[in-house]
Amino acid sequence: MALTGLFLCLFLVGHLLGNLQLIAIPGVEGKRAFNEYAHFMTTNPLVKILSYLTYISVLFHAIDGVLITIHNKKSRPVKYVYKNPHNNIPWYSRSMAVLGSLILIFIVLHMSHFWWKMKHSSIPMPVHKEFIAKPQMSPYGGIQDTLVSYYYTTKGDYVPADEVKVDYSNKKPEFYVNYQKYDENYKASGTEMKIGEGYKDLHSLVCAFFGQDKMKEAGIAANSNALVAVIIYVLSMMVLGFHLMHGFSSAFQSLGINHRKYNKLIKVVGKAFAIIVPTLFAIIPIVIYLTR
Amino acid sequence: MKLTLKVWRQKNSDDKGKIETYNVDNISEHMSFLEMMDVLNEQLIAEGKEPVAFDHDCREGICGMCSMFINGEPHGPGKGITTCQLHMRSFNDGDTIYIEPFRSRGFPVIKDLIVDRSAFDRIQQAGGYISINTSGNTIDANATPIPKDDADKAFDAATCIGCGACVATCKNSSAMLFISAKVSQLALLPQGKVEAKERVLAMVEQMDKEGFGNCSNTGACEVECPKGISLENIARLNREFLDASITSDK
Ligand code: HEM
Ligand code: SF4
Ligand code: FES
Numbered sequence: 001m002a003l004t005g006l007f008l009c010l011f012l013v014g015h016l017l018g019n020l021q022l023i024a025i026p027g028v029e030g031k032r033a034f035n036e037y038a039h040f041m042t043t044n045p046l047v048k049i050l051s052y053l054t055y056i057s058v059l060f061h062a063i064d065g066v067l068i069t070i071h072n073k074k075s076r077p078v079k080y081v082y083k084n085p086h087n088n089i090p091w092y093s094r095s096m097a098v099l100g101s102l103i104l105i106f107i108v109l110h111m112s113h114f115w116w117k118m119k120h121s122s123i124p125m126p127v128h129k130e131f132i133a134k135p136q137m138s139p140y141g142g143i144q145d146t147l148v149s150y151y152y153t154t155k156g157d158y159v160p161a162d163e164v165k166v167d168y169s170n171k172k173p174e175f176y177v178n179y180q181k182y183d184e185n186y187k188a189s190g191t192e193m194k195i196g197e198g199y200k201d202l203h204s205l206v207c208a209f210f211g212q213d214k215m216k217e218a219g220i221a222a223n224s225n226a227l228v229a230v231i232i233y234v235l236s237m238m239v240l241g242f243h244l245m246h247g248f249s250s251a252f253q254s255l256g257i258n259h260r261k262y263n264k265l266i267k268v269v270g271k272a273f274a275i276i277v278p279t280l281f282a283i284i285p286i287v288i289y290l291t292r
Numbered sequence: 293m294k295l296t297l298k299v300w301r302q303k304n305s306d307d308k309g310k311i312e313t314y315n316v317d318n319i320s321e322h323m324s325f326l327e328m329m330d331v332l333n334e335q336l337i338a339e340g341k342e343p344v345a346f347d348h349d350c351r352e353g354i355c356g357m358c359s360m361f362i363n364g365e366p367h368g369p370g371k372g373i374t375t376c377q378l379h380m381r382s383f384n385d386g387d388t389i390y391i392e393p394f395r396s397r398g399f400p401v402i403k404d405l406i407v408d409r410s411a412f413d414r415i416q417q418a419g420g421y422i423s424i425n426t427s428g429n430t431i432d433a434n435a436t437p438i439p440k441d442d443a444d445k446a447f448d449a450a451t452c453i454g455c456g457a458c459v460a461t462c463k464n465s466s467a468m469l470f471i472s473a474k475v476s477q478l479a480l481l482p483q484g485k486v487e488a489k490e491r492v493l494a495m496v497e498q499m500d501k502e503g504f505g506n507c508s509n510t511g512a513c514e515v516e517c518p519k520g521i522s523l524e525n526i527a528r529l530n531r532e533f534l535d536a537s538i539t540s541d542k
Contacts, residue, residue, distance in 0.1 A: 068506050072464035075397045075505030081300070081311055082390035084364025085463065088515040094463050096508060250509040256531030258524050 001068070002254035004061035005247055011054050012277050020280065022206060023287045028130050032152060035128045035199040039154065042118060062104050069097040092242040093250075099243040106236040113209060113229075118202055124168040126220055128152050128199035129161055151175060153196035164195065173198040210285040211292030230285045237278035244274035293319040293380060296388040297332060299344055302401050309401065311390075321381040325368060326351060326358060328380055329391075345404040351376040353518065356455030360405055361392040366457035366516050374455060374518045394460035397503035398467065411502035412454050412470060418498035419491035420474045422483050433483075442480045449476035451519045458513035458521075464505030469513040471499050472525035479532055489536040496533055 018041065021034045041047050085094060092099065117125060131147040138144040150158040151166075153175070164175040179193040204220060210230055213222030223229060248270030252258065257266070294317050302309030316332050323331070326348050333343035349355040358375035362368030368378045383389065391405065399407040425431060438446075452473035459467045475492050478484030484491075507526060514523045 068508070072466070072505035072508070075465040075503060076395050077397055078395055078401075080361060080364065080392055080395055081298070082364045082392065085461075085512070088365075088461065088512045089463075089510045093508075093510040246509075253509045253523065253527050254507075254530060256527045256529075256534055258527030260524075 001061065001064055002251035004057040004064070005251045007053070007057050008061060009244070009248065009251075009273065011057075012281075016277055016280055019284055022203065022284055031201075031203045032128070032130070034203045035201060038118070038202040039199050058104075058107065062100060065097060065100050090246070093246040096243065096246060099239050102236070102239045103243060106232075106239070109232070110236075114202065114206065117205060118200060124166075125173075125200040125202070126204055127166055127173040128201040128203075130158070132158070151196075151198045153198055155196055157196060159196060165192070166198070167194075173200060207288055207292040210288040212289065213292070226289055230289045233285045234282045237282040240281075241274050241278035244277070245271065248273050293321060293383070293385045295319055295328075295383065295386070298388060298390045299332075299404070300392045301344070301404055302393075304403055305400055311392075319380055321379070323380045324351070324376055325360070325362070325378040325380065326376050345402075345406050347406050348376060353377045354453060356453030356518075359394045359407060359409070359456055359460070361390075361394055361460055363390050366394060366460040367455075367518060371515070372518055372520055374453075374457075377518075394456050396456075396459045396465035396467075396505075398465070399456060399459065407456075409454070409456050411504075412456065412467070415467070415471060415495050415498045415502065416454075416474060419487065419494035420478065421487075422478060423486055424483070436482055438481060445524075446477050446480040449473045449480070449521065449525055452477075452517075452521050453519060455518060457516045457518060459504060461512045461516040462505070462507075463510060463512065464508055466507045466513075467499050467502070467504040468507035468526050468529065469517060469521055469523075471495050472529035473521045475532060476525040476528050479528065488532065489540040492529065492532040492536050493540060496529075 018037055021030060021037060024030065025033055041051075128151065129149050130152055131149050133145040134148045135143050136146045136148075149161040151161050151164065151173075152158060159175055164177050167174045167176055174194055175196045175198060176192045177195055179191050180188050181191055182188055208220040209223050210226055210233075211222065212226055249266050252266050252270075294315070297314045297316060298311050299314060300309060301312045314332060314336075316328065316335065319328050319331060326346075329344065329346055336343045347357040347359055349357040351358075353374045353376060356374065358367070360367065360375045362375065362378070367373060367375045369382050370378055393399075393401050393405045393407050394409075398411040399409055402408050450473070452470060454470060456467075456470070458469035459465050475495060478491065479488050509523075509526075511523055514521065
């Protein structure tokens with residue numbers, strides 16, 4: 001319980017730092033940085049090991065927590081007629097299983113919103129695009145800057161979006177161009193050649209999910225229930241905060257780490273962690289809702 | 293003082309039991325809670341009814357017998373006291389007071405407010421002892437140097453009177469505070485080191501067998517313990533247990 005709980009706390013820190021890129025860097029740099037990060041997180045083998053560890057931890061933590069809670073409930077077969085628990089412990093310390101179960105529901109919802117679409121969905125993800133100003137002939141004469149859309153490849157090149165075909169059959173966006181091949185008799189035959197791979201545009205997906213589509217840059221239909229989504233996410237983070245308000249310092253006590261010199265530190269760090277981490281998580285959808 | 297008492301009545305361990313309502317009058321605020329119960333019982337006897345059975349012995353806060361769950365708290369309102377040390381001035385004229393037995397699978401009700409707390413004895417017997425030389429060359433306890441701080445902590449742990457308030461108030465009905473006090477008072481001293489590993493494993497095993505729940509560190513026990521046994525002891529128990537589980541031969 002304690003080990004999985006603390007491991008999940010570490011996971012939260014990592015996940016938070018990654019996600020803060022959504023709002024920390026403005027403009028196209030932020031979008032590129034986040035999509036590169038998302039690509040790294042879905043392809044790196046070390047991250048894969050970490051992510052499986054996280055899935056196992058959540059499952060083990062949740063199953064163990066529920067089993068312990070059921071056992072504890074059974075340890076008092078006849079309940080008190082009059083119980084007055086308010087004067088000795090806070091409500092969240094008594095409600096860890098309820099709070100945890102709400103977190104579990106949130107995790108399932110959250111994964112269906114982004115992880116599932118990123119990994120398995122049959123609906124292809126949008127591909128990371130950038131708009132670059134190009135001088136072009138204006139129909140009214142003269143030269144004018146026009147925005148041209150480009151795909152950004154995993155090699156760091158730009159390919160013009162209008163001139164390539166995106167193929168998703170390998171579960172990743174691959175760019176193909178028509179390529180004329182000539183044999184020794186100079187007979188032309190058309191074939192398709194892969195010229196690069198792109199990034200899935202998770203950034204735009206997230207912005208469309210929480211945002212009000214102010215910029216229309218996503219190219220995805222905006223979520224008409226964005227406000228509901230934001231509220232659910234913010235409430236879930238409050239639930240997580242209360243779970244940690246008890247859980248963080250509790251885990252140290254479970255491991256036998258209790259020392260007069262450090263108790264205060266553990267308590268203070270625990271409370272700070274329980275407030276700061278969920279608050280920063282909750283800020284992300286709020287900022288996206290207000291600005292995108 | 294005039295009071296309405298809602299008392300748990302249960303003929304024996306097979307009876308289902310229920311709350312009965314009694315009225316008492318002329319209760320002095322200087323009475324202890326147990327003296328108030330005596331008044332109630334005399335009244336019941338005078339009416340030809342069965343008096344309320346409750347445990348008590350020393351009536352001065354050292355034996356731990358007077359287990360009662362009063363208005364939702366073990367030993368009633370007030371911190372650091374047992375029921376016999378609770379005075380009627382803690383209540384107001386006209387109050388309604390709920391009086392129930394301690395509840396836990398490990399503490400089955402024998403009759404009315406009396407519960408069987410022999411589970412604590414069995415846990416104690418499972419490992420709460422040390423080996424000493426009794427063959428004529430007994431070592432004087434004071435001949436073994438012990439750091440003052442350890443001696444103080446061991447003594448603090450040893451003040452546990454085994455009353456069971458920690459179990460009664462815990463939402464998990466866990467007996468960890470009691471066991472942690474019993475393990476700590478020995479583990480802290482050189483004389484207790486010999487059996488330290490077997491002791492903690494055996495006592496925790498017995499605790500689970502008796503049907504108590506698992507500690508989830510809510511800290512309610514520390515608040516209600518009449519002797520102020522600290523949660524520090526539970527951490528020590530967890531530490532001893534982890535260490536013994538990993539390194540003991542058993
Ligand atoms: C990111 C998610 C989560 C984090 C960071 C987290 C963290 C923690 C921590 C640190 C503890 C204290 C462990 C201890 O005292 O030894 C704890 C306890 C607990 N957690 Fe979670 N948890 C999470 C999700 C969940 C979920 C999904 C459930 C599912 C039901 C859950 C149920 C519980 C329960 C019942 C306890 C109390 C168990 C006990 O102390 O005996 N948690 N959690
Ligand atoms: S630890 Fe405190 S509450 Fe528990 S049995 Fe000992 S004296 Fe009573
Ligand atoms: S009767 Fe002995 S402690 Fe209350």
